[in-house]
Amino acid sequence: MAQEVTQELAQEILGDIDNFLFDCDGVLWDVKGPIEGSLETINKLKALGKRVCLVTNNSLKTRQKSVRKCQRLGYQICQDEMLCTSWIAAEYLRSINFTGKVYLVGPEDSMGAELDAVGIKHIGTEPEPAVIPSYADCLANLKLDPEVKCVLVGFDRQFNYMKMLRASSYLKNPDVLFLGTNPDHLLPVKSDEFCIPDTGCILSPLVLATGRQPTMMGKPSPNMFEVLRKVHGLDPSRCMMVGDRLDTDILFAKNCGMHSMLVLSGISTVEDVQSAGASDATKACPDFYAECLAAFGQFV
Structure with missing residues (x-):
């Protein structure tokens, strides 16, 4: 109790x-x-x-930027005392000697930067069309990179149907790793009016579409x-x-x-x-x- x-x-x-x-x-x-x-x-x-x-x-900042934010707010924290999911995900892939490409659902300037720092190639952060004219057009333009061996999902404000389709398609291959930064469904805000979805809401449709559960980093x-x-x-x-x-x-x-x-x-x-x-x-x-x-x- x-x-x-x-x-x-x-x-x-x-x-x-x-x-x-x-x-x-x-x-x-x-x-x-x-x-x-x-x-x-x-x-x-x-x-x-x-x-x-x-x-x-939080996967929106690199470890280095997270430390700088803390210091700006007055918290005397060094890099070894700060852990964030963008860094943990890259460190995890480095530790298992990952050699393929990552399809990244998340920000280029945080998650992408941490992957770059450990020499892991990634795609997926470029904008996708928000409106799909038809499924025929969508599938005709959908090209999957055979080098992708991992789908890594973090908080992505540009997540849309096309990204969901592409990530789900990569995950159809059971040999492709499925990693998520965190399962949080909402961002913490004390408000009777607003509800701010978090990474868990981005992961959920991929879980439903593929029947697979991600390995959580955070x-x-x-x-x-x-x-x-x-x-x-x-x-x-x-x-x-x-x-x-x-x-x-x-x-x-x-x-x-x-x-x-x-x-x-x-x-x-x-x-x-x-x-x-x-x-x-x-x-x-x-x-x-x-x-x-x-x-x-x-x-x-």
């Missing part, structure tokens, strides 16, 4: 945890800007000698933690994941053997916490929860 953070519980957490892993969107900032009190909390933890790492499913897959474990020698029993989503951040913590804290400044709600695990095994129950990061920070 999740416990709301109190001063007493916060002191127990500080005694048990050496390494704090933070999600970014919905925890440190959202689409409107920085979330009040988050920077101060991070600085307090660092002053106590705690290691702080940022682990984001949370809740343990890939990111394994990188941090190798670089920093982390002991998961002395780590806490702090995030705003039960189905990615908190499940990630569970999959890696870490402690977890949910903040309610993003996607998941206190009602979600109360029902977590009871009816949906994909939504893990956190050890602790707080209204926002500052609500924990006031006790640090």
